[in-house]
Amino acid sequence: xxxxxxxxxxxxxxxxxxxxxxxxxxxxxxxxxxxxxxxxxxxxxxxxxxxxxxxxxxxxxxxxxxxxxxxxxxxxxxxxxxxxxxxxxxxxxxxxxxxxxxxxxxxxxxxxxxxxxxxxxxxxxxxxxxxxxxxxxxxxxxx
Amino acid sequence: xxxxxxxxxxxxxxxxxxxxxxxxxxxxxxxxxxxxxxxxxxxxxxxxxxxxxxxxxxxxxxxxxxxxxxxxxxxxxxxxxxxxxxxxxxxxxxxxxxxxxxxxxxxxxxxxxxxxxxxxxxxxxxxxxxxxxxxxxxxxxxxxxxxxxxxxxxxxxxxxxxxxxxxxxxxxxxxxxxxxxxxxxxxxxxxxxxxxxxxxxxxxxxxxxxxxxxxxxxxxxxxxxxxxxxxxxxxxxxxxxxxxxxxxxxxxxxxxxxxxxxxxxxxxxxxxxxxxxxxxxxxxxxxxxxxxxxxxxxxxxxxxxxxxxxxxxxxxxxxxxxxxxxxxxxxxxxxxxxxxxxxxxxxxxxxxxxxxxxxxxxxxxxxxxxxxxxxxxxxxxxxxxxxxxxxxxxxxxxxxxxxxxxxxxxx
Numbered sequence: 001x002x003x004x005x006x007x008x009x010x011x012x013x014x015x016x017x018x019x020x021x022x023x024x025x026x027x028x029x030x031x032x033x034x035x036x037x038x039x040x041x042x043x044x045x046x047x048x049x050x051x052x053x054x055x056x057x058x059x060x061x062x063x064x065x066x067x068x069x070x071x072x073x074x075x076x077x078x079x080x081x082x083x084x085x086x087x088x089x090x091x092x093x094x095x096x097x098x099x100x101x102x103x104x105x106x107x108x109x110x111x112x113x114x115x116x117x118x119x120x121x122x123x124x125x126x127x128x129x130x131x132x133x134x135x136x137x138x139x140x141x142x143x
Numbered sequence: 144x145x146x147x148x149x150x151x152x153x154x155x156x157x158x159x160x161x162x163x164x165x166x167x168x169x170x171x172x173x174x175x176x177x178x179x180x181x182x183x184x185x186x187x188x189x190x191x192x193x194x195x196x197x198x199x200x201x202x203x204x205x206x207x208x209x210x211x212x213x214x215x216x217x218x219x220x221x222x223x224x225x226x227x228x229x230x231x232x233x234x235x236x237x238x239x240x241x242x243x244x245x246x247x248x249x250x251x252x253x254x255x256x257x258x259x260x261x262x263x264x265x266x267x268x269x270x271x272x273x274x275x276x277x278x279x280x281x282x283x284x285x286x287x288x289x290x291x292x293x294x295x296x297x298x299x300x301x302x303x304x305x306x307x308x309x310x311x312x313x314x315x316x317x318x319x320x321x322x323x324x325x326x327x328x329x330x331x332x333x334x335x336x337x338x339x340x341x342x343x344x345x346x347x348x349x350x351x352x353x354x355x356x357x358x359x360x361x362x363x364x365x366x367x368x369x370x371x372x373x374x375x376x377x378x379x380x381x382x383x384x385x386x387x388x389x390x391x392x393x394x395x396x397x398x399x400x401x402x403x404x405x406x407x408x409x410x411x412x413x414x415x416x417x418x419x420x421x422x423x424x425x426x427x428x429x430x431x432x433x434x435x436x437x438x439x440x441x442x443x444x445x446x447x448x449x450x451x452x453x454x455x456x457x458x459x460x461x462x463x464x465x466x467x468x469x470x471x472x473x474x475x476x477x478x479x480x481x482x483x484x485x486x487x488x489x490x491x492x493x494x495x496x497x498x499x500x501x502x503x504x505x506x507x508x509x510x511x512x513x514x515x516x517x518x519x520x521x522x523x524x525x526x527x528x529x530x531x532x533x534x535x536x537x538x539x540x541x542x543x544x545x546x547x548x549x550x551x552x553x554x
């Protein structure tokens with residue numbers, strides 16, 4: 001009885017161990033794919049031009065722009081930056097029919113597009129540089 | 144939704160494996176069933192379930208390494224229990240302690256930030272541990288590497304391994320000031336070679352190889368001076384040949400590696416029994432409880448790979464190798480995505496320890512390279528080995544989380 005069970009189960013054990021390894025490899029593979037293609041290739045994103053290690057706060061290298069992206073000091077912004085030069089709600093980028101518009105939300109120190117201070121809503125395209133305080137972002141539209 | 148489902152799959156497989164193998168163990172010792180069998184069954188499942196659950200809650204870092212190690216641990220403890228129920232129960236106690244130390248190490252790495260600035264302390268600690276071994280050490284299986292403190296035997300060299308990684312990482316990645324001393328890297332090399340020499344004197348060849356491997360690896364990656372790498376390799380070649388000519392115990396290892404068959408009754412007994420066991424098992428093994436792993440001396444310890452291959456088949460053996468490969472791969476991946484230089488090197492060093500150690504012992508029992516006594520991390524029986532391996536894993540887990548950028552010295 002025991003012998004039979006033991007002989008039967010040895011195949012099951014090998015099967016379980018390999019299935020375990022396979023699932024882990026698959027999970028790792030899916031993770032890698034997310035990192036490589038998920039963020040960058042599809043759609044538009046903002047890329048930070050400053051060297052990240054020169055900044056006193058945590059920021060990512062790039063931020064995808066979907067329907068709306070806001071930047072400011074307050075918590076509910078898409079990009080929160082704890083910098084005294086940046087207003088609570090500084091600017092936003094909105095997408096309207098495949099075009100992107102930058103709007104200053106009444107910030108005290110202003111938002112600069114390619115070196116010029118903006119006053120109203122401005123249409124932005126690939127390669128435009130947005131500057132707020134010390135920070136510079138380049139807008140990239142991959143699609 | 145879908146993500147969550149995928150994430151739970153390996154955990155479920157792990158439990159399925161444990162429950163099936165434990166019920167088989169129940170049947171195996173049906174007549175002499177004792178309370179310890181229940182303890183080990185319930186204990187193992189609960190321990191692994193809760194530590195996985197807890198880790199998922201507290202750590203945002205890598206979530207694969209602990210799962211992989213849980214699988215290795217489960218395979219190991221079931222085999223150890225099947226060889227000797229007493230040792231199995233002890234191993235369960237060590238595992239519990241080891242996992243507790245895993246979390247302790249994880250929190251220590253997460254909340255304490257000055258690890259990279261302790262170069263002199265690591266240096267002193269390593270020498271202190273060596274001194275302790277030489278003064279209080281006792282000889283087992285040909286090596287002086289055990290000391291006994293109030294009834295518990297510990298192997299200081301296992302701890303020194305981790306200290307060495309911290310020392311190298313602190314030197315290359317933490318403090319700038321020690322690297323600026325003239326010829327600092329030469330001094331570092333002298334220090335590491337003195338460690339290796341001491342290990343040779345203790346006849347702990349396996350650990351000496353690990354020290355050499357980790358040092359060479361980190362030096363190759365981070366050293367600015369290419370000549371030192373050549374010097375290191377040259378010294379190793381000369382040292383290896385000298386060791387072979389001077390030390391008798393080195394020669395024995397090489398002889399039994401080249402041809403163990405004339406010495407089958409004495410020197411070559413272990414390795415030939417190991418080969419017999421592996422070939423007896425074939426692809427799928429004889430089945431748990433149906434082989435004779437006790438024919439191999441130390442089958443629960445250094446030779447656990449042969450015992451597992453005999454009863455669970457070489458496919459399980461290959462599975463173990465693949466699990467180690469995945470573990471090392473994840474370790475490298477952690478090192479690559481870690482931006483803090485010190486912790487990047489720590490992660491790299493620890494992954495190298497796991498990789499080199501499993502390579503040396505699996506290669507040894509398969510007669511691919513000369514056999515040196517080492518434990519297979521997480522699988523073999525052995526208190527110090529299990530606990531220090533889990534500490535190393537805890538450090539790796541801590542290093543997998545995002546940290547401040549740049550070296551600690553730049554802060």
